[in-house]
Amino acid sequence: MWKWMRKNKKKQGDQKPSYNESDTLPEFIEVLGKSEDFIQFELDGTTRCTVSYLKTMSDSKILNRSVLTTLNSHDLHSLKEIKETIPVENVLITDDLKVIQTKVMFGYIMIQVKSSVDKVLLVPAVSLESRDVGIPEVEFSVVGPKEAFVETINTNINLIRKRLPLPQLTVKELQVGKMTSTRTAVIYIDGVADKDNVDTVTQRLQDIEYDQLVDSSFITQMIADNSNSPFPQLLDTERPDRVVSNLAEGKIAILVDGSPHALTCPTTVVEFFGASDDYYLTWHLASVFRLIRLFAVIFSVLSTPLYVAVLTYHFEMIPPELMATIVSSRSDIPFPPILEVIILELTIELLREAGARLPTKIGQTIGIVGGIVIGTAAVDAGLTSNVLLIIVALSALASFTTPVYQIGNTIRLIRFPFLMGAQLWGLVGVSMCMVFYIGHLIKLQSIGRPFFEPLYPLRFKDLKDAFIRLPFPKQVERPVLMRSEDPIRMNKDRVKAKRDIDE
Amino acid sequence: MNIKWKFFVLLCILLLSAGCVPSKSVEENAIVQISGYDRGGDGGRIKGTVSIPQYGKSEKKTAASELYLTVDANSIKDVEKEIQKQSSKPISIGKLAVTLYSMELAEEGISDVIDVLSRDARLSRNMYLGVVDGQTQDLIENGYTQDETTSKHLQGLIENNIHHNFPSTSLHEFLYAYYAIGMDPYLPILAQKESFVEISGIGFFKKGKLVTTLSDAKVFTFKMMKENFTRGMQDLPFQEGTIMLDNIGSTVDYKLTGTNENPGLEINVKLKSEVNEMVGVEEKPSPQLAEEMEDAFVDYFKTNADEMIELFKKEGIDPLGLGHFAKTRTRHFDEKRWEDLYPDMDIQFDVDVEITEYGIFS
Numbered sequence: 001m002w003k004w005m006r007k008n009k010k011k012q013g014d015q016k017p018s019y020n021e022s023d024t025l026p027e028f029i030e031v032l033g034k035s036e037d038f039i040q041f042e043l044d045g046t047t048r049c050t051v052s053y054l055k056t057m058s059d060s061k062i063l064n065r066s067v068l069t070t071l072n073s074h075d076l077h078s079l080k081e082i083k084e085t086i087p088v089e090n091v092l093i094t095d096d097l098k099v100i101q102t103k104v105m106f107g108y109i110m111i112q113v114k115s116s117v118d119k120v121l122l123v124p125a126v127s128l129e130s131r132d133v134g135i136p137e138v139e140f141s142v143v144g145p146k147e148a149f150v151e152t153i154n155t156n157i158n159l160i161r162k163r164l165p166l167p168q169l170t171v172k173e174l175q176v177g178k179m180t181s182t183r184t185a186v187i188y189i190d191g192v193a194d195k196d197n198v199d200t201v202t203q204r205l206q207d208i209e210y211d212q213l214v215d216s217s218f219i220t221q222m223i224a225d226n227s228n229s230p231f232p233q234l235l236d237t238e239r240p241d242r243v244v245s246n247l248a249e250g251k252i253a254i255l256v257d258g259s260p261h262a263l264t265c266p267t268t269v270v271e272f273f274g275a276s277d278d279y280y281l282t283w284h285l286a287s288v289f290r291l292i293r294l295f296a297v298i299f300s301v302l303s304t305p306l307y308v309a310v311l312t313y314h315f316e317m318i319p320p321e322l323m324a325t326i327v328s329s330r331s332d333i334p335f336p337p338i339l340e341v342i343i344l345e346l347t348i349e350l351l352r353e354a355g356a357r358l359p360t361k362i363g364q365t366i367g368i369v370g371g372i373v374i375g376t377a378a379v380d381a382g383l384t385s386n387v388l389l390i391i392v393a394l395s396a397l398a399s400f401t402t403p404v405y406q407i408g409n410t411i412r413l414i415r416f417p418f419l420m421g422a423q424l425w426g427l428v429g430v431s432m433c434m435v436f437y438i439g440h441l442i443k444l445q446s447i448g449r450p451f452f453e454p455l456y457p458l459r460f461k462d463l464k465d466a467f468i469r470l471p472f473p474k475q476v477e478r479p480v481l482m483r484s485e486d487p488i489r490m491n492k493d494r495v496k497a498k499r500d501i502d503e
Numbered sequence: 504m505n506i507k508w509k510f511f512v513l514l515c516i517l518l519l520s521a522g523c524v525p526s527k528s529v530e531e532n533a534i535v536q537i538s539g540y541d542r543g544g545d546g547g548r549i550k551g552t553v554s555i556p557q558y559g560k561s562e563k564k565t566a567a568s569e570l571y572l573t574v575d576a577n578s579i580k581d582v583e584k585e586i587q588k589q590s591s592k593p594i595s596i597g598k599l600a601v602t603l604y605s606m607e608l609a610e611e612g613i614s615d616v617i618d619v620l621s622r623d624a625r626l627s628r629n630m631y632l633g634v635v636d637g638q639t640q641d642l643i644e645n646g647y648t649q650d651e652t653t654s655k656h657l658q659g660l661i662e663n664n665i666h667h668n669f670p671s672t673s674l675h676e677f678l679y680a681y682y683a684i685g686m687d688p689y690l691p692i693l694a695q696k697e698s699f700v701e702i703s704g705i706g707f708f709k710k711g712k713l714v715t716t717l718s719d720a721k722v723f724t725f726k727m728m729k730e731n732f733t734r735g736m737q738d739l740p741f742q743e744g745t746i747m748l749d750n751i752g753s754t755v756d757y758k759l760t761g762t763n764e765n766p767g768l769e770i771n772v773k774l775k776s777e778v779n780e781m782v783g784v785e786e787k788p789s790p791q792l793a794e795e796m797e798d799a800f801v802d803y804f805k806t807n808a809d810e811m812i813e814l815f816k817k818e819g820i821d822p823l824g825l826g827h828f829a830k831t832r833t834r835h836f837d838e839k840r841w842e843d844l845y846p847d848m849d850i851q852f853d854v855d856v857e858i859t860e861y862g863i864f865s
Contacts, residue, residue, distance in 0.1 A: 315529040316597035316627065320655060323534075323598075327558040330530045337528050423526075424519070 025118065028101060043068075047076040050112040057107030059127035062088060067109055067123055079113055079121045088123050095119045102181065128152055133159065136238050138405050143280040148238045153183050153257035159240040160187060160255075164247060168192070174205050176256075177213035183257040184219070187243075192250045194483040197266060200447045201252050216259035220406075225445040230414060232406040233446040235267040242276045248489075250482035252447075266449035266481060269441060270466045273297065275403035278469050287468035294467060296398035297411055303395045304341050305418035305430050307388060311337040313426030329385040337388075338423040344384050344392045345419075347374060349412065352396075453481050530558070533570075533592040536654035539603040539639025540582070540616065547575040549608065551582030552640040555590070556652045569652050571644045579619040597625045600658045602632050602674075603639040603693065606706075606713065614711030621678050628675035631661045634706045634713060636694040647699060657700065661691060664702050668719075668735045670726040681711065684838050685826020692716060709820045717811070724807040727753050727772050728852070729823055739803050744783020746796060748776045751859070757825065759832045760849075766833075766841075767849035768825055770808070774800075777860045793858045800856040808852040816846045825850070 029052065032038045040052035049071065053063065066088050076082045083091045094100060095118040104110050107126040133155065136148035149156045157171060168190040175181045184205055188198055204223040213219070216236060224233045234254070237243060238261050243253045246264040254263040273293050278286040310317050311330070318326060333340055351370035355363040375393070378384045395415075402408040414437065421429030444451035454462040462479045464470040473495045478484040533555045541550040552573045559568070574585035587594050602620070604613055620626060635642050647656045665671050669691060680688035687709055694703035705725060706716045717725060723737040735750045753774040761767035778796060786792050815821060819842070826845070830836040 311529050312526045315532065315534065315595070316625070318529070318598075320536075320598075320600070320658075323529075323556075324558050327530045330528065331558065336526075425524070 023097075025097060025100065025120070028097065032104070043071055045072045046074060047071045047082070048114065049076075049082070051109060052104075052112070053109040053125070054104065054107060057105070057127065058109055058125040059107070062123070062125035063109060067111075067125070071111075077113070077115070079111070079116060079119055082111060082113075082121055086123060088125070091121060091123050093119055093121050128154075130155060139237060139239050139242070139276065139403055141239075141275065141277045141280070144276055145239070145241045147240055149240060149255075149260040149262060151258050151260055153185060153255050156240070156255050156260075156262065157185060157187070160243055160247070160253070163240060163244040164189070169247070172198075172202060174202070176205055176208050176219075177210060179211040180213050182213040184213070185255040187247065187253040187255060189247055189250070192248070192478070192484055192486050193252055194250065194485060196483070197252055197447060197449070201254065201265065204447070205254070213256065214258065216254065216256040216261045216263050217406075219254060219256060220263060223447070225447065225451075226443075229440065229444055230410045231269065231441065231444060231451070232272075232404075232410070233267070233444060233451060234263040234265045235271055235404060236261045236263050236406055237404070238262070239276055245276075245279070250478050250484035250486075266446040267451070268446070268453040268462075268466075268481060269444075269451055270454060272404045272407040273402060274465075274469075277403075283469050283471040287470075290467060290469065293401045293403070296401040300395040300398035300411055301415045301418060302430070303391050304345060304388075304415060305422040305433075306427075307391055308337045308341055308419060309422040309426045309430055312423065326385075326387055329387050332382040333385055334382070338419065340384050340388055341392070341419060344378070344388060345415070347378070348392055348396045352412075449481055449483075527593060531592055532595040533590045534598050535586075535594060535596050536598055536652065537601045537603070537643060537657060538582075538596075538599060539605075539635065539643050540579075540608055541605045541639050542607045542611075543575050545575075547577045547581070549577070549579075549582065550575050550640065551579075551586065552643050553582075553586055553594075554643050554653050556654070569646075573640055579616055596623070597627075599626055599630055600654050601661070602630060603635050603642065603657075604632070605635050605637070605639050606692075609634045609690075609706065609708075609713035612710075612712040617678070617681060617711060620674060626674070628673065628678075630674040631658060631672065632674055632677055632690050633657070633661065634690050634692045636692055636703060642693065642695050642700060645695065645698075657693070660693075660700060660702065664691070666734060668723050668726060668737075669702060669705070670722075670729045680822070680824065681708075683824070683827050684836075685821060685828075685830050685841060686824040687820040687822050689822045707815075707818070707820050707822050709818065714818050714820060715814060717814075721807055721811065723750075724804055725811060725822075727774065727804070727854070728755060728770055728808060728811070731755060737800075739799060741781070741796060741799055742784050742786070744781060746778055746782075746784065746799075747780040748778055748800060748856075748858075751775050751777055757828045759829055760851075763833065766829060766844065767851070768829070769851045769853065770823075772804070772852075772854040774804075774854060774856045775859055776800075776856065778858050779861070788861050793861070797856045797858055801854055804854045804856070805852060808854070812850050812852065816848070816850075819846065821845065 029040070032052075032054075033040070035054075037054055037056040038052070039055050040050060042048070042050050051063075051067070051071075067086060070086050071082070074085050076085060079093050083093055100110065100120055100122065103122045103124075107124075109123040109125050111121040111123065130152040131150045133147050133150055135146040139148075147159060149159065161169060166189060170188055170190045172186040174184045174186065176184045186198065186201055186205065201223070205219070208219070208222050210218070210222065220232055220234045220236060221227050226233070235246075240262075243262045243264060247253055251264045251266065254265070256263075274290060275293075278290055281289070311326070330337075335343070347370070351366065351374075354370075355366050358366060371393070375389055379386050379389055399408060399411045402411060417436075418430055418433045421433040423429070425432065441452045442450075442456045450457060453459065454466040459480050461477060462481060464474055465479070476489055476492045476495065478487050478489055480487075535553045535555055537554045539552045541552070543550045550573060552571060555570045555572070557568045557570055572586050572589050574582060574589065576582040576585045583594060583596065604616070620630075643653055645653075647653060651659070661669070661672070670689070672689070672691060677688045677690065680686045687707065689705050689707045691702050692704045692706045693700050702719065704716050704718045705722050706713050708714065723735055726732060726735065731754045733750065733752050735753075737748045737750070738745055739748065753772060756771045756773075758769040758771065759766060760769055778793070781788070815823070821827075826838070826841050829841065830838075
């Protein structure tokens with residue numbers, strides 16, 4: 001998609017952006033004047049000037065207390081004089097129409113005087129409505145920080161900066177989206193993050209040609225190396241602590257105004273199965289939980305395809321002890337295994353969709369109604385077998401263990417090609433699908449870095465924080481994947497030094 | 504791009520049309536778990552019997568019921584074809600666990616049957632083979648327990664005995680011995696008593712023909728000479744009563760002796776055991792008594808083993824795989840010469856019995 005965007009951009013490269021630009025200042029004011037919340041009035045007191053602002057975007061406290069009082073109590077004649085008198089920081093005088101437009105649209109107060117026609121004075125009085133910092137809901141963790149990003153970029157950067165008080169923490173800001181001009185920040189630690197990675201991200205963000213950018217997930221899709229892949233190639237997280245530890249590893253974070261999710265890149269597929277909880281527990285526990293999660297995912301993807309394959313083609317594989325159970329529970333069902341599985345999988349997907357769209361309280365009821373009533377009723381009615389009901393329920397449960405929501409969606413869907421393969425060619429089909437997916441994963445890249453990394457290319461150094469997490473003193477180096485300019489995290493000798501006696 | 508798309512579409516068509524394999528789910532198949540072959544009557548050369556477990560519709564596992572089908576046919580494959588005629592569901596032989604042959608058939612030779620078994624990729628190599636003293640049909644059709652199918656019962660019977668007195672056996676091991684140079688196969692002999700089946704002995708084959716059998720009492724000695732094992736029991740009359748030996752670890756070691764022209768073999772067995780039961784023995788347990796028992800067992804095993812080796816030599820069979828062993832120790836092994844030398848070969852058997860305990864109370 002990204003490539004396609006670029007191609008298209010070349011074609012319409014010289015086309016004038018038709019939206020947010022007017023030719024002259026009066027024209028701009030006229031366009032704005034059509035909106036009811038645009039206020040413009042002239043002051044006839046000691047200072048004669050025109051004040052215009054967007055009522056819904058500007059802070060009336062600043063207007064009333066600082067701007068209007070100053071203008072009325074002083075005798076000011078030029079913009080320069082006004083600028084010097086108004087007790088607000090960052091007041092600027094400009095004749096650049098582009099600047100005027102953006103600033104006014106964000107809630108700056110524009111002051112014009114008769115003497116200078118083109119120049120205006122802009123007083124920042126931005127009032128931003130924002131939610132308070134809340135607890136993470138998608139990536140909840142029992143231990144560890146309970147702060148999550150909110151929809152305002154300033155708050156989000158604040159949440160990161162307070163954890164990383166470093167002058168090298170660099171925030172580059174871009175505006176993306178023709179209509180929305182969304183503020184997008186690229187955050188990295190200068191000297192730790194690889195320059196090439198930073199350049200790639202910035203260049204790709206600049207190249208985005210789209211009218212609206214409402215959420216960070218737009219960016220994930222647009223700057224992905226392969227946007228046709230079901231696998232997300234940028235990790236999105238709502239936890240500032242996770243972003244900070246990623247930044248410290250040499251990764252790059254992208255924050256989008258209006259989105260409570262940060263994106264980090266380059267990322268690898270195993271990172272999607274690591275929770276921030278893993279770093280808050282001792283390393284052996286964390287490693288076991290990670291492995292459990294990994295097996296849960298494999299089970300979730302492969303259990304129903306294996307059921308179909310084994311029951312349709314390879315019943316030699318069923319242990320004799322299970323034979324009676326499976327055959328007798330299957331004997332009432334009028335469908336072949338594949339239809340049975342598809343019916344039940346779709347039911348579960350329906351329940352999930354319904355549960356996700358409804359308010360939490362009703363959602364829970366739906367879950368119970370679906371899980372218990374539909375499940376047992378389906379078995380009683382002879383539509384599905386008991387054994388399959390257990391397998392499907394377990395695989396649905398297992399797919400919830402993924403800590404990152406995006407990859408959970410992927411896992412929900414990639415089992416269907418496996419099911420097709422299992423029905424058409426049995427285990428051969430399942431392995432063909434597997435080969436296809438692994439081939440795809442090997443080819444995937446995250447901003448030009450291999451996505452399947454510690455496995456392919458095999459990098460032993462990065463395996464110490466992949467499927468298992470080794471203790472912190474072993475993690476002396478930053479991951480090779482990041483090609484960090486400063487790969488050493490800490491002094492190895494001092495980490496190893498024994499402190500037998502407390503001095 | 505265009506070429507890629509064409510290729511993709513072609514691949515899809517190819518795969519989808521190749522994927523249209525007619526398939527049947529488990530419950531729509533007649534899963535044969537045990538089959539038996541007898542000498543045929545008028546209808547054909549052999550008579551095949553299969554049992555197909557019938558799983559009830561209810562989840563309750565009541566009495567296991569089985570469907571028995573018996574057909575006359577001319578070959579093993581023919582049996583499958585004939586059974587298909589009597590079955591409402593397609594026959595599936597992938598889960599075949601036990602195959603039985605009647606003694607008559609085994610004496611005539613089962614080489615051609617073995618050939619079919621060894622070729623069919625659907626069959627498991629863990630399958631058990633057995634020789635039935637009597638008619639296999641009767642043995643299969645006689646229900647033994649309420650909650651087990653015959654196949655499961657017989658499978659369990661052989662498997663359990665492999666862990667005790669009987670030397671390990673399976674289709675794989677049978678085929679290995681059958682095709683190996685200097686080795687001959689053996690199979691368990693099953694006999695039907697009124698309401699149960701028991702392993703009554705061991706049958707030795709020479710190139711697919713049953714030539715001789717050994718009774719159940721001597722199987723322990725044979726297993727001891729054949730392989731290392733850690734369980735099994737052997738009884739022995741001692742003084743006025745009987746003592747029972749519990750094996751807790753037996754190791755066997757073959758050694759090639761003599762010259763290339765005149766080879767000989769040594770079989771050394773070391774047996775650790777415990778004696779828990781002494782019926783009718785008056786004497787108090789003591790180290791001296793243990794030594795006496797050890798000597799009695801050594802005598803017993805030696806006589807038995809020597810008899811067995813003589814029998815093997817006489818019949819010209821080598822179920823222990825001594826020739827196979829010699830082949831691994833001899834450069835330019837001459838199979839013909841070995842066979843010529845075998846009947847007069849000097850094969851020494853030596854056993855060292857050690858009774859290590861008498862149980863926890865003494």
